[in-house]
Amino acid sequence: MEDELLAGRAFGEVYRVQGRADMHDFLLRAVEASGGRVLYASGPERAPIYLGVQLDSDERIGMLIYPFRVTRNTIKNRPDDEVRGQLRYGSEDSWTRDHPIGRDIAGVDVAMILGIDLADGVILGLDANLWDPLPMGISFYAKEAEIDQAKRTGWHVWEKINRGGNKRTEARSPTNLETVVAFTPVRLVDYARLERRATALRLDPPLRFAAATAMADPVLPDEPQHRHVLEKQFALTSEQILDIIGGRNRLSVAVRGGVAEYHLEQQLTGAPGIASVQRLDVDAMHDFDVTLDDGTFLRVECKNASPKVSAGGAFKVEVQKTRASKGDPASRFYAADGFDVVAACLFSPTGRWEFRFGRTADMARHKDFSDRLAPIQTITDGWTDSLQAISR
Incomplete structure (x- = not known):
């Protein structure tokens, strides 16, 4: 194990590498292509690579990049239509210990783990x-179709299933999903901004997916970075606000409910078959008034499904108020x-912002109060995956 200085600072373990000058040059060109100017670059014979970058707006970003080569070598028992990268630093004898990535506790520099596909420029x-600590010896894969999409659009985001394996018995992600972003060199600075924000806010895979998708359009070089109105109102940073939410269970539950309502509104608005969506924010009222194209009017209540499924594997949703x-x-x-x-949000059991819709007329009643709904409802096959389908 070797600790060296990069850019005059200690970033943890620094690895001696060979034959990576082409990736080093590629990253330097990517900085320029994405609107930056390289103020400092560590050498190609060490990993990670540190790049000090200045933008036309005078914003400066320190990039600590762990680059890994992406190839198209044929791998036994693997599909032919995919590319592969492997995390390889140090001797194989060292791969059994942890390899934490370097972090800047001040949040100024951003650490990035990148697969470099030189053949396609992606x-x-x-x-x-x-991926921290780095699981040395582990491979990562992407379909060629994902690479092609990134080449066409410059920025492509998708979720992939993450499972345990021989070296790691449990999935890397608690949701069994991880978000991958493939992009062309002109978007390197944008990706650094995404990673810096995702790291600072500790975004989980679904929220990272949403943040990355929202950045599909390039950020203008001189676009000002505005503080949110709540940051100004509370005199707190966004990270401090999220820490407060994360540390208080009731507050976290309330926010998760609001997030589910937001995703539901986004999915319903403009969807085929839906004429109008009105969100209500009134005590003792349902959450949405929805009118379908055929004139059907529906009062919709949004609820989060339970993270635990029934013994038979069915999703469940709690349909009751906080107190009597x-x-x-x-x-x-x-x-x-x-x-x-x-509208039952399936994020808790699946990690996806998807919904199932059930008619209250078909739901189980409370055992003691026949005019009330039972507090726990099973999401059966009678529930639909679209609101439009429920009226058919």
């Missing part, structure tokens, strides 16, 4: 939160005619 960005009114135990349970549809 860069694969791996989630630095999930004093002296009225039935008030904790929703009236069966209080809304028409429950």
Whole structure:
């Protein structure tokens, strides 16, 4: 194990490497192509590579890049239509110990784990939160179709299934999914911004996917970085606000409910068959008024499904209020005619912002209050994956 200085600073372990000058040159050209100017670059014989970058707006970014070569070598028992990279630094004898990536505790420099596909001129960005420490000897793969999409658009985001294997018994991600971003050199600075934000906010794979998708269009070099109104109002940074949310269970649950409502509204608005969507923010009311193209009016309540499935593998959703009114135990349970549809968000059990829609008229009633819905509803085959389908 060797600790060296890069750019006059200690970033943890620095590896001696050979035959990587082509990737080093590629990254230097990518900085220029993405609107940056290289102020400093560590040499090609060491990994990671440190690049000090200045933009036309005078913004400066320190990039600590762990580059790995992407190839098209034929691998036994692997599909022919994919590319492969392998995490290889140091001797194989050292691969059994941890290899943490370098982190800047001040959040100024950003660490990136990149697969470099020189043949196609495409860069694969791996989630630095999930791939730290570096699992040396492990390979990562991408379909050629994903690479082709990145070449066409310059920025391509997708989710891939992550499972345990021989060297790692558990999945790297608790949701069994990870977000991958493939991009061309002109988007390197944009990816550095994404990774810096994802690292600072500790974005999980679904939120990383949303953040990366939102960056499909390039960021203008001189675009100002505005603070959110809540950051100004609370006199806190976005990271501090998220730390407060993450450290308080009730607050976290409430925010997760609001996030589910946001995703539901985004999916319904403009969807085929839906004429209008109105979000309500009124106590004791359902969440949305939705009108379909055929004139059908639906009152929709959004709920988060339970992270635990039933013994038979079915999803479940809790349909009850937080507390009952004093002296009225039935008030904790929703009236069966209080809304028409429950939209159950499946993020908790699946890691995806998907919904299942069920009619309240078909739902189980409370065992003691026949005009109320049972607090736990099983998401059966009768639930649909679109609101439009529920009216058919």
